[in-house]
Amino acid sequence: xxxxxxxxxxxxILVLLYPSSSSAMTTYNVLRFGAKGNGVTDSTRAFISxxxxxxxxxxPTRIYVPKGRYLLGSLAFKGDCKSxxxxxxxxxxxxxxxxxxxxxxxxxxLSFDRVNGVSIIGGALDAKGSSxxxxxxxxxxxxxxxxxxxxTNSTNIKINRLLSxxxxxYHIVIDGCQNVYVDGVKAIAADQxxxxxxxxxxxxxxxxxxxxxxxTGDDCISIGPGTTNLWIERVTCGPGHGxxxxxxxxxxxxxxxxxxxxxxxxxxxxQNGLRIKSWARTSRGxxxxxxxxxxxxxxxxxxxxxxxxxxxxxxxxxxxxxxxQISDVIFQDIRGTSTSPIAIKFDCSTKFPCKGIKLQxxxxxxxxxxxxxxxxxxxxxxxGLVKPIIxxx
Numbered sequence: 001x002x003x004x005x006x007x008x009x010x011x012x013i014l015v016l017l018y019p020s021s022s023s024a025m026t027t028y029n030v031l032r033f034g035a036k037g038n039g040v041t042d043s044t045r046a047f048i049s050x051x052x053x054x055x056x057x058x059x060p061t062r063i064y065v066p067k068g069r070y071l072l073g074s075l076a077f078k079g080d081c082k083s084x085x086x087x088x089x090x091x092x093x094x095x096x097x098x099x100x101x102x103x104x105x106x107x108x109x110l111s112f113d114r115v116n117g118v119s120i121i122g123g124a125l126d127a128k129g130s131s132x133x134x135x136x137x138x139x140x141x142x143x144x145x146x147x148x149x150x151x152t153n154s155t156n157i158k159i160n161r162l163l164s165x166x167x168x169x170y171h172i173v174i175d176g177c178q179n180v181y182v183d184g185v186k187a188i189a190a191d192q193x194x195x196x197x198x199x200x201x202x203x204x205x206x207x208x209x210x211x212x213x214x215x216t217g218d219d220c221i222s223i224g225p226g227t228t229n230l231w232i233e234r235v236t237c238g239p240g241h242g243x244x245x246x247x248x249x250x251x252x253x254x255x256x257x258x259x260x261x262x263x264x265x266x267x268x269x270x271q272n273g274l275r276i277k278s279w280a281r282t283s284r285g286x287x288x289x290x291x292x293x294x295x296x297x298x299x300x301x302x303x304x305x306x307x308x309x310x311x312x313x314x315x316x317x318x319x320x321x322x323x324x325q326i327s328d329v330i331f332q333d334i335r336g337t338s339t340s341p342i343a344i345k346f347d348c349s350t351k352f353p354c355k356g357i358k359l360q361x362x363x364x365x366x367x368x369x370x371x372x373x374x375x376x377x378x379x380x381x382x383x384g385l386v387k388p389i390i391x392x393x
Contacts, residue, residue: 037068090123104143193217238268297336
């Protein structure tokens with residue numbers, strides 16, 4: 001009997017040490033599918049084949065991209081996959097074609113659609129966007145360009161330690177997704193590059209962005225309609241246009257934005273810091289339950305902004321009051337310097353004034369002098385030390 005128990009105990013140990021083959025991860029190296037890391041050979045088909053193999057697997061799978069430079073055209077990774085645990089591990093650099101027109105006519109360079117349980121880890125994406133930026137700066141007839149990485153209609157997504165360089169348009173777009181976790185991402189583009197938002201989120205819920213750095217020509221993070229339960233923490237922004245909710249109200253009927261927390265952020269030389277903006281158009285939408293907590297502003301043009309008369313270049317903007325209702329917004333523990341006299345700008349809708357706006361422990365200066373505020377159509381309170389002093393019309 002003692003020997004029997006001994007055998008049973010040994011068997012249990014072996015089961016714990018050697019899990020069943022069904023839970024083992026299968027690895028698909030893109031080199032085995034014909035990819036070349038020489039930066040010259042088009043490896044698009046090899047990556048598509050590797051994805052097809054991983055998507056057809058029933059257990060945990062990994063697509064592995066070794067060190068090297070991999071030339072890729074537009075790539076669409078589509079579900080529905082049998083596996084709900086696919087990791088794209090990149091140790092190399094994925095590069096777009098040097099001729100901007102190759103991607104300029106498509107919407108996305110790399111896209112994931114209707115996937116579940118995908119993790120993108122490490123590596124760099126170089127979209128070669130500088131030639132398209134130059135075309136746009138020259139005012140010639142240029143294509144819109146492509147988003148570097150777009151994730152749509154997907155769940156349980158992780159993006160970790162990814163470097164996005166020189167995007168033609170947005171670096172990363174999260175659209176129609178649930179449960180997305182972004183950690184340690186860097187997005188870098190020239191400060192004059194047009195529409196190169198670092199991360200854009202819309203129609204998505206339960207998105208977390210932490211420990212990331214955005215150096216772009218547009219919003220570091222932009223938050224569009226239908227975004228709920230968004231958490232942003234320990235993000236450094238600059239250059240760029242700051243972290244923006246909006247622009248909203250572009251459509252007559254839009255989903256609202258709610259339950260957004262932006263915490264422990266740093267802004268360096270940005271156009272704006274923390275901003276909510278909506279078009280001056282009759283529309284239906286809302287922003288509610290937003291917390292901006294703990295921000296450092298280093299020479300930011302306008303650190304705190306609510307702008308409901310957004311109208312770039314005064315084009316296509318009818319003289320109407322914004323129909324987006326902004327309520328329950330907190331600005332807390334924010335300090336630093338602005339490069340314009342107006343450090344706080346609240347320019348809210350005449351039809352739907354901002355309400356429930358709270359400022360607490362805010363200390364902003366105009367360089368080394370006293371800053372000023374602009375405040376119209378706002379209902380709210382100021383608690384603790386708040387500089388500049390808020391006087392609303």
